[in-house]
Amino acid sequence: MSQNNAFRALDRQECLRLLAKVPVGRVVYTRQALPAVLPVNFSLDMDASVLLRTSAGSDLVRAVDGVVVAFEADEIHAATESGWSVVVTGRAQVITDPVEHERLSRTGPRSWMPVRDAVFIRIEAEMVTGREITGTPGQG
Amino acid sequence: MSQNNAFRALDRQECLRLLAKVPVGRVVYTRQALPAVLPVNFSLDMDASVLLRTSAGSDLVRAVDGVVVAFEADEIHAATESGWSVVVTGRAQVITDPVEHERLSRTGPRSWMPVRDAVFIRIEAEMVTGREITGTPGQG
Numbered sequence: 001m002s003q004n005n006a007f008r009a010l011d012r013q014e015c016l017r018l019l020a021k022v023p024v025g026r027v028v029y030t031r032q033a034l035p036a037v038l039p040v041n042f043s044l045d046m047d048a049s050v051l052l053r054t055s056a057g058s059d060l061v062r063a064v065d066g067v068v069v070a071f072e073a074d075e076i077h078a079a080t081e082s083g084w085s086v087v088v089t090g091r092a093q094v095i096t097d098p099v100e101h102e103r104l105s106r107t108g109p110r111s112w113m114p115v116r117d118a119v120f121i122r123i124e125a126e127m128v129t130g131r132e133i134t135g136t137p138g139q140g
Numbered sequence: 141m142s143q144n145n146a147f148r149a150l151d152r153q154e155c156l157r158l159l160a161k162v163p164v165g166r167v168v169y170t171r172q173a174l175p176a177v178l179p180v181n182f183s184l185d186m187d188a189s190v191l192l193r194t195s196a197g198s199d200l201v202r203a204v205d206g207v208v209v210a211f212e213a214d215e216i217h218a219a220t221e222s223g224w225s226v227v228v229t230g231r232a233q234v235i236t237d238p239v240e241h242e243r244l245s246r247t248g249p250r251s252w253m254p255v256r257d258a259v260f261i262r263i264e265a266e267m268v269t270g271r272e273i274t275g276t277p278g279q280g
């Protein structure tokens with residue numbers, strides 16, 4: 001899709017503004033040497049990092065703590081073949097600082113699921129890329 | 141999320157039935173040693189493999205041809221905190237057989253974007269997993 005007129009690259013600020021509009025994204029990581037992806041609800045922290053909440057003993061924590069992951073969110077309208085997609089790439093880390101944990105317990109994302117021994121995972125927004133799909137019906 | 145009552149695992153047939161309902165999913169792969177994810181429209185072939193259409197010279201082709209990738213689709217309703225997610229994991233391969241290419245030019249996915257030197261990518265449905273999120277408002 002390299003010479004595609006129908007894409008527009010989004011700058012970091014546009015990406016973060018769009019990310020803040022949606023409640024759910026997808027963590028992309030490696031599990032047992034295979035590509036893996038998991039939809040999760042999230043929120044953005046003040047420094048634009050992505051925050052997730054899950055169980056301390058979850059597979060997700062085991063797989064992503066300390067490694068670089070991607071986090072994707074999008075809104076795509078099939079009828080008009082238009083929309084946007086944003087990807088945050090950066091190191092994921094379980095938050096171990098009790099003060100930070102306490103702050104996020106008040107202000108961070110809650111989980112949609114029952115969670116035992118809740119922990120927060122922060123994905124640093126080291127690289128933020130996105131694109132708008134402007135839609136060119138009739139082509140392709 | 142290991143002891144989560146709010147998830148139900150879906151069997152292969154349920155997964156494929158749900159996949160067939162949506163036009164867009166996300167290819168999950170590795171690009172320059174980093175996790176990468178790209179939303180694309182797709183269709184399912186008769187053997188349940190996932191079919192994409194893109195440019196022969198695209199970054200996606202370079203990154204995924206001959207390697208194991210994941211392909212995810214979902215429908216998640218934030219208001220009710222419910223929905224489903226399906227992941228197909230298998231080898232991706234650019235289709236080089238001219239007869240097969242011709243068949244897919246008639247029956248396969250078209251691209252939403254202008255495509256030069258169109259090729260089809262097949263992702264074998266070697267592993268198909270999915271889950272339904274039944275929603276437990278008020279918990280978490």
